Amino acid sequence: MGHRVNRELRLLDEEAAERRSDPVRLHRFPLPEDWGITLYLLDETANPTGSLKHRVARALFRHAIRCGRIGSGTLVIEATGGNAAVSQAYFARLLGLPFVAVMPRKSSPEKIERIERYGGTAYLVHPPLAIYSEARKLADEQDGHYMDYLTHGASAVAAGAADDDIGRVLFERLTVEGVPMPRWVVVGAGSGTTATTIGRYIRRHGLSTGLAVVDPENSAYFPGWVLASDEYSTGMPSRIEGIGRPRIEPSFTPDLVDLVIPVADAASLAAMRFLYDTTGLRGGGSTGTNLWGAFLLIAKMRREGHRGTVATLICDDGDLYRASYYDDAWLRGKGFDLAPNLERLREFMVTGELAG
Template sequence: MSVSDHILPNVLYAVGHTPLIALQRIRPDNGVDIAIKLESVNPGGSIKDRIATALIESAEQDGRLQAGGTIVEATAGNTGIALAMAAAVKGYHALFVVPDKMSPDKIAILKAYGASVRVVPEAPRNDEANYQNIARRLAEEIPGGCYMGQFEQEANWLAHFHSTGPEIWKDSNGKVAAVVAGAGTGGTITGVGRYLKKQNPQVLVIGADPVGSIFTGPVAPFKIEGMGEDYYPDTLDMAVVDQWIAVSDADAFAMCRRLAHEEGLLVGGSSGAIVHVALNVARSLPPNALVVALAPDTGRNYLSNIFSEGY
């Protein structure tokens, strides 16, 4: 089949150019606007689609990943889903090591793409039972295995510097006053923050962080998936973040339900945390300012927990 200008060669070409959507009801009364960058419309359902191809191509270029090889990664779910989708397109096998707090919905999606999944209990980073350490060992043991290293690879934050950041700047006509994002690997907030501050050094970069994550400390268990850590990843530039604001699991999940009920936006727990923080930030800004909240993934990944009765 010949590919026309209106037919994409494969699903990976559909990644990016996600919309900014203004919140109509969940907003302060001081004339400040909040817009969500809705990353769930990416074909794999999350912002992590943006880094999957970049990570794979980086591994191909430096020879770590060969034809017919196996992609191995430690993931809270969305990077795994994005890599599984890309692996299917590119003809690679895929194996993911995930923490046991990950939603069953995400695990089912990984398997639906044909990936293998190993679920492990949460453990400190310096413990050999930590999911990242297990993934590294498996990549070394499996013939043709390649550890993607989303927590270390520059390709992670560069993907956002070259796509997510420019999209926000263009679609807001350069009027964004503050951007709120979470940080797991730190790639999103680093890449977006560096790009926006290059355009306008006055743009505020705010990190939303689960209570229990090291970025606002002290470290303790938390339920929000895909953001927060117990150490500082190589891909996180702390200097680009103007302020970190902690948010509880309860406040994050309550905002998820508000977004679904009041705005028609079904998003995940990290998005709820980010919008909760964005609303507080917006209250401190002057009228007509614009706050952009990055909403990383879809709420369909959390129907069995966040959106189930009694959770």
């Protein structure tokens, strides 16, 4: 048993070491120099599975192995068809374990293909919210392990290694690049793991940096934070993949958050497109949400006469959304008109003014 556990943990350590050999990229967004404000984006798309969920998945496997929940041949199960499932399928294949993603029946073929690319299997169910109960049921029936990243993500990262901690990765990269300590870090919340991990790092090191969480439409984090209620629920799914939840998930720790900013979905997608048009960097919708929130804070800093640095994340690779967020016909079919918000962003770059 000990030999097997050591081997599996060694494989995870070796995978993390391979990532360290290719330093995380940090991009500076081209704001006007006379503003005295800099904006940096930590690029998580270089991870093998193309998103920041790669780190969380590695931490979840480390934790489950150490706790004896995953053994030789254990069926690993997750309830999502998003980046979290793709990353877990990658690590399951690395460790020689079967993996099943329990997904809504209407999931796109592209999502299913991404999971199958790493040897995983898609188990489709209806209605969509049944994925969680079906994942638990499948784990019970097959003597498998339901990873449940929505519940265990933050605790797994806290118990994991330095490479799994996005807070440490972000601040160490800023230091290496000689970037001043940011006044704000802006992140979205899906499971809440990223926000909690970064918030813990800020508090643990006594930093003066504020943590702002951006929240898309239909998500519970903004209203729950305003009402100081961890029971708040919208009952509706987010249209921005990777962030937004109909309920506040256990991995989210509101006490670590200084500000929650609601962002309209059309604004998120406009900012995503604006990033590409301005820099050639192609992120997903959640990256656009981050960027819009960062721009709002920068406008506020200018109104108040402050200078300094804001940092955020490129969460996943925009190539994953060529047939959706980057497809004008798809956007029209979903009722999105990005033109007004794109014009607001162009004006922001001239005037420094942007209202929420």
